[in-house]
Amino acid sequence: MTPTEKPADKDRSGSDEAFLREVDDAVRASDLSSLWTRYGRWLLAAVVAGLLAFGGWIIYHNQVQAAADLQSEEFVDAMDKLRAGQEKEARAKLAKLAQADQPGYRAMAQLVEANLLGEDGETKKAIALYGKVAGDDSLPQTFRDLALIRQVSAEFDSIPPQQVIDRLKPLATAGHPYFGSAGELTALAYMKMGKDNLAGPIFAQIAKQEDAPPTLRSRAQQMAGALGIDTVQLDASRNAASKAGASAAKGE
Incomplete structure (x- = not known):
């Protein structure tokens, strides 16, 4: 090979490299285009589903918190009515709270009602309600323990x-x-x-x-x-x- 041919060889080598890079880029672009054509719809759907799930969780969390706040206000109002001598209204609120979704207020409402039954002389009903709370696995353990103590105390002389x-x-x-x-x-x-x-x-x-x-x-x-x-x-x-x-x- 003569010295005069070397520059041409270098030019062709550089052109080849540039061409190969262009081909490689084209292949990659083609692959991405093909990938989007095949799976783009599903990827978009997955992203949208994730956003909807996250938004749903936020809404649910806010609803749960709002319900807990409302039940807290209802319980405080029931206690205020008891102290004010408005027992009928208070017990109506307690009966409603005893069916609440929030386990803490559900337990407290039942414990207060059981205590009121005991004060009314309806010991058997009070003991039964204490026993119900003590045996309810869905309630916090601290309330169940308290209910057990109150139950045993109420029936201490009979067992x-x-x-x-x-x-x-x-x-x-x-x-x-x-x-x-x-x-x-x-x-x-x-x-x-x-x-x-x-x-x-x-x-x-x-x-x-x-x-x-x-x-x-x-x-x-x-x-x-x-x-x-x-x-x-x-x-x-x-x-x-x-x-x-x-x-x-x-x-x-």
């Missing part, structure tokens, strides 16, 4: 003490939010069985539970004292034991 203990066992443990109320009923049941040695320590634990209502703690302290447990002395003994353990761990 065997051991049944009281067995039913409240999951709640009558130190640290549980309802330990104070459940523990007191459990301790009283032990006393009915003549097991004061088991009742006393429970009363002592309740007396030392700082988050328990003051009246409950005071009552528990009195009961513990009546059963021969000095809660003040018990605390001193525990503190002394704790300090002794800490000293031993330090090697003092």
